[in-house]
Amino acid sequence: MGMLEGVFLRLYSIGNFCRSRKYVKEVRQMNKFHQARVENSTRGRRIIALLLAATMLCALLPALPALALTANTLTFAQFSTGVTLYSATSPYPAVDTVAAGSVFPRESTITTNSADGTPCYTVFYNGARYLVSKALFDAATMVDTALYSYITTTLWKMELPSVKEATAPVPSVNVAAVQLALNVLGYYTGTPDAAFGAATQSAIRNFQRAAGLTVDGSAGPNTQEKLFAQALAKIATIITPTTTTTPTTSAGASAAITPSADKVYCRLPKDVYLYTAEADNGTNAVGALPMGTVVQMVANSTYSVNGVPYACIYYVNDRYNVKYAEISSGIMSSAQLQDYIIGTLWRQTEFTSINQDSGKTGSVATHSLQMALTVLGYYNG
Incomplete structure (x- = not known):
């Protein structure tokens, strides 16, 4: 099961995503009675449950694939500093240095660099295979929420090199960005793998046909512009536009x-x-x-x-x-609320439970959960 499949099909599903900021830790100056009530309401870190009927919970759980960043999994990393790439062919000399901020995936196979004995992963970068230090990659590994946020808040807002079969012989985050956008819009239903294949090409063609673009099966600048804009708009429509008025009424x-x-x-x-x-x-x-x-x-x-x-x-x-x-x-606009949910709540590493018992009336955490489930087609409220 790939990391991207988990991102697309299980984004902020039960146990992984869309949980709330742990407000109890933030509260200051509360009186003892209020503090006790707040602490009791958020005690325990159980698996996040949907704010839906119990019967829906039971029906939904089996449908969501498990996500495990273990063997046979395509895992991404984003490096905070430059990292050395080694040739994937013995004797594995250093061949390049990748700039800080770069994002690329690895295979699960571990290779020992014969030059210095360093355990390395095989990684995919710029259409080729290289080796990277296992320790450095593990330290920079992206959780699913970070990968989703990087794609939606960074890659979808920039022009990427054309994504097509000839330029994408190995998995890349750019292909993942295109697949995710196609998935959000309902054109891509295959197993997400960040590799350009027949399913991706067919989905691009279907989108181009519907969007009135030249149908060539590659995601160039024109296709990316419309594709990413529509995917962002699809997510944005999930959040109800905010309006506020300030009438004056009587006491009480x-x-x-x-x-x-x-x-x-x-x-x-x-x-x-x-x-x-x-x-x-x-x-x-x-x-x-x-x-x-x-x-x-x-x-x-x-x-x-x-x-x-x-x-x-x-x-x-x-x-x-x-x-x-x-x-x-x-008071937050729709855009500000969307940025907060995607850029903050979906990227947290510490969460509290959302379920029927806890209620979470008026909680932005519940809203963020519903937003993720709506993107995936599980929530229609």
Whole structure:
């Protein structure tokens, strides 16, 4: 089972992806009662479950292939510093140095460099095979979420060299980028392998035909431009556009606020106090959420008490009131929310569970899980 197959078919599925930032660690100044309740609500790191019915969970689990970065797996690495490439032919002399930031895959076979006894992997770079130090590659190995994020936030936003059969004799991350875009759009249904083959060529032809492009089966600049743009747009449509209004209502309005169908998220621009009552009376703040915490507004409207606008937000399955002036500059656009989910949540290495029991009402973590499942066609809500 390849790493890319795991990325495409199991992206942020149960046990691997789309879990939330561990907010409990971030909370400061909470009173003891509130802290205990928060800690209890997030205790334990169980496998992430869907925020769906139990019957759907049972049906979904067997359909998702296991992901194991072990033998016979195509694994990618991104090197933070330059790395030496050795010839894949004995006596394995050093032949090139790859720049920092380069991403390329390896085979599982380990070869000992006879020149210095260093264990090496066979890697694929610029259409050829080389050897790279096993220790260096292992240290730079990308988890599935990092690979997905690199493709969607970097490669899909740049022009790559033409991807076609003649220029892609061995697996490469550029082929993976094209395959992922075709997969998101429903044109590529084969086993993702980062290698240009008949299935990839056929998918490109089908896309070109549908997009009104010259049908040649290769992903050149024109094809890439439309392909990557449509794939990004497909992901973007999963996130509900955010809109907000600020009407003034009478005191007591917070109790009558109806949750909005539009999900409006805010990344707190400063530490923000939470109130259980409708307004700040000097003694009813239950604690402060730290700057950078992402919360969802209950409704895309505010209410006013004594001329001070307030908003109602979700936090750890409960509603709290906050001063609107303290959060308004942090309200996220659809693009900002998408970048946060793909660039931050999907790249985390430490997670907490999302399941029916924990609820996660109004949680951006649940939203990110639903977004990933929608991309894969498992969630239609």
